[in-house]
Amino acid sequence: MNILIITQYFYPENFKSNDLAFELKNRGHDVTVLTGIPNYPEGEIFEGYGFFKNRKQVVNGVKVIRSLLLPRGKGGGLRLFANYYSFAFFASIKAFFLGLNNSFDSIIVHEPSPITQYYPALLINKLWKTPVYFWVMDLWPESLSIAGGVKNKFVLNYYTKVIKSFYKNSEKILITSKGFRGAINKKGDFNNKIVYFPNWAExxxxxxxxxxxxxxxxxxxxxxxxxxxxxxxxxxxxxxxxxxxxxxxxxxxxxxxxxxxxxxxxxxxxxxxxxxxxxxxxxxxxxxxxxxxxxxxxxxxxxxxxxxxxxxxxxxxxxxxxxxxxxxxxxxxxxxxxxxxxxxxxxxxxxxxxxxxxxxxxxxxxxxxxxxxxxxxxxxxxxxxxxxxxxxxxxxxxxxxxx
Structure with a gap:
């Protein structure tokens, strides 16, 4: 299969997206990763990377396309907001051209947080009907409220509508915890889309x-x-x-x-x-x-x-x-x-x-x-x-x- 993985975080950052991409490649699939410039968790761009450096790579046979983003810095609210949405915006531009030049069989969105990583996949899905498999590792807007300390009802309601649209446009919703099923189904009838897909160890x-x-x-x-x-x-x-x-x-x-x-x-x-x-x-x-x-x-x-x-x-x-x-x-x-x-x-x-x-x-x-x-x-x-x-x-x- 020709597979596109969209994730804000990828090698040399340490996330499950690394295992996913490399293992799928080892099994003979053609794998492309659309990701950001590495800066997690310190908030500073990793040595050897930059706005004009190593934006396209091949790592262990996986094609890696790195989108611009504003580094997360010390992780304050406004800086995180800019980090999330700058990736979503610039990655969506990259996704448009990737969709033009490639015929992907499927897209996997790796979402440890934030959900804004889904936007580039949504664009390809709408334009070329490529099925999206949403790997949910963090529930929104619940996580935004609890871990992020956001209590504004307007903001939480907005993200509830956003996540509903993402679930609706997903071919399957992959959950790392069986307990996620109930929380997701409270936002709509998505039960037939939900598949248990647990984490593993490297x-x-x-x-x-x-x-x-x-x-x-x-x-x-x-x-x-x-x-x-x-x-x-x-x-x-x-x-x-x-x-x-x-x-x-x-x-x-x-x-x-x-x-x-x-x-x-x-x-x-x-x-x-x-x-x-x-x-x-x-x-x-x-x-x-x-x-x-x-x-x-x-x-x-x-x-x-x-x-x-x-x-x-x-x-x-x-x-x-x-x-x-x-x-x-x-x-x-x-x-x-x-x-x-x-x-x-x-x-x-x-x-x-x-x-x-x-x-x-x-x-x-x-x-x-x-x-x-x-x-x-x-x-x-x-x-x-x-x-x-x-x-x-x-x-x-x-x-x-x-x-």
């Missing part, structure tokens, strides 16, 4: 080099959080749990990643003198994750207590499971249910930092054999439910209309 994590060079980690019982450090991940309550465990010097919190909440984390650690028990490692390439995960005793996954997040399964959960690690979770909903079903760790209610602290303390007292069995259960659940090869095979059936 092969470089599950099968990667455990000897990849990383900085030394502290001795002790290592509780590792890896990934985006943002509002949704509830770092406030992670830090409160760390504060409660201050006297237990053997328990070490290790944060691998970066995001908008990192200044808060650094200030909290400094103000509460948690340097001995909280290690901030920063952001590393995905190739380093296998080495980091291998040295952790348990992996930590958290989400704020909010209806939209209760419908979400964090992508990091699949990564943790693929790496055969026990999981400690402070979240509600489907993600917690997965951990319980897999019997691969511990769950406490979202926002309950006191229970999180007690649970981590209890986990630190388990034997290596008990922890290893939980890790084995993690891997088995991943193999049965979230392996990339199975997910992409299912996607091939969907977009070839054989499902």
């Amino acid at each position: 092969d470089s994590i599950s099968e990667g080099n455990k000897d990849f060079p990383i900085p030394p980690l502290p001795d002790g019982f290592k509780v590792m959080f890896a990934g985006n450090i943002g509002e949704a991940q509830d770092l406030d309550n992670i830090m409160m749990a760390a504060l409660q465990l201050t006297e237990n010097k053997n328990i070490k919190f290790i944060l691998v990643g970066d995001g908008r909440k990192m200044p808060f984390v650094r200030d909290f650690v400094q103000n509460h003198k948690l340097d001995d028990t909280v290690s901030i490692m920063g952001r590393f390439p995905v190739e380093a994750m296998s080495s980091f995960f291998d040295k952790a005793d348990v992996m930590l996954v958290t989400l704020k207590d909010d209806p939209i997040f209760n419908l979400t399964v964090p992508a990091k959960l699949q990564a943790y499971m693929s790496a055969s690690k026990p999981v400690v979770a402070m979240l509600n909903g489907e993600g917690a249910e997965n951990i319980i079903d897999a019997d691969c760790g511990f769950t406490v209610a979202a926002g309950d930092y006191s229970s999180l602290a007690k649970t981590i303390l209890a986990a630190s007292q388990l034997s290596n054999i008990e922890l290893q069995q939980m890790g084995n259960n993690s891997r088995k659940y991943y193999e049965d439910n979230f392996k990339m090869s199975s997910c992409i095979s299912n996607l091939e059936k969907i977009i070839s209309k054989k499902s």
Whole structure:
């Protein structure tokens, strides 16, 4: 098939769109990615890229077309708005010419947020009737209201109408969490379009080099959080749990990643003198994750207590499971249910930092054999439910209309 993937985020940024494009190419498909100039998460354009540099590339056999956009900067509201809509505008211009010169069999819109990434696909769909497969990883306008703090009813109603039109024009709506089905159907009768399409873990994590060079980690019982450090991940309550465990010097919190909440984390650690028990490692390439995960005793996954997040399964959960690690979770909903079903760790209610602290303390007292069995259960659940090869095979059936 001749496939166009539209996403604001692509290699060298670290998103599932990378796996999707490269794996489809490996399977013999002709894959083109329409994306932006890489600037996530720091908000600055990556070295080696620019408005006049590397706008067209071939990466692992995938044709990459990079649209202009205004970098997200520090991530303030107006700057994010400009970032989202500048990509949508310039990518739509690129999409018009791509549609003129190519006959795509299908378009996949990868939408971790924002939904404005759909506009270029909508243009091609309207002009050339190319079917669009909308991979929904973030619910709008719910996410805009909760994670973005937008409360204006006019704005929320506007985006409700926008997302309804996107759903209406989609051939299929691919959802990463089964809980999304109800929220989407509240906006219209889209049930026949909805297909469950879960996240997976990158092969470089599950099968990667455990000897990849990383900085030394502290001795002790290592509780590792890896990934985006943002509002949704509830770092406030992670830090409160760390504060409660201050006297237990053997328990070490290790944060691998970066995001908008990192200044808060650094200030909290400094103000509460948690340097001995909280290690901030920063952001590393995905190739380093296998080495980091291998040295952790348990992996930590958290989400704020909010209806939209209760419908979400964090992508990091699949990564943790693929790496055969026990999981400690402070979240509600489907993600917690997965951990319980897999019997691969511990769950406490979202926002309950006191229970999180007690649970981590209890986990630190388990034997290596008990922890290893939980890790084995993690891997088995991943193999049965979230392996990339199975997910992409299912996607091939969907977009070839054989499902």
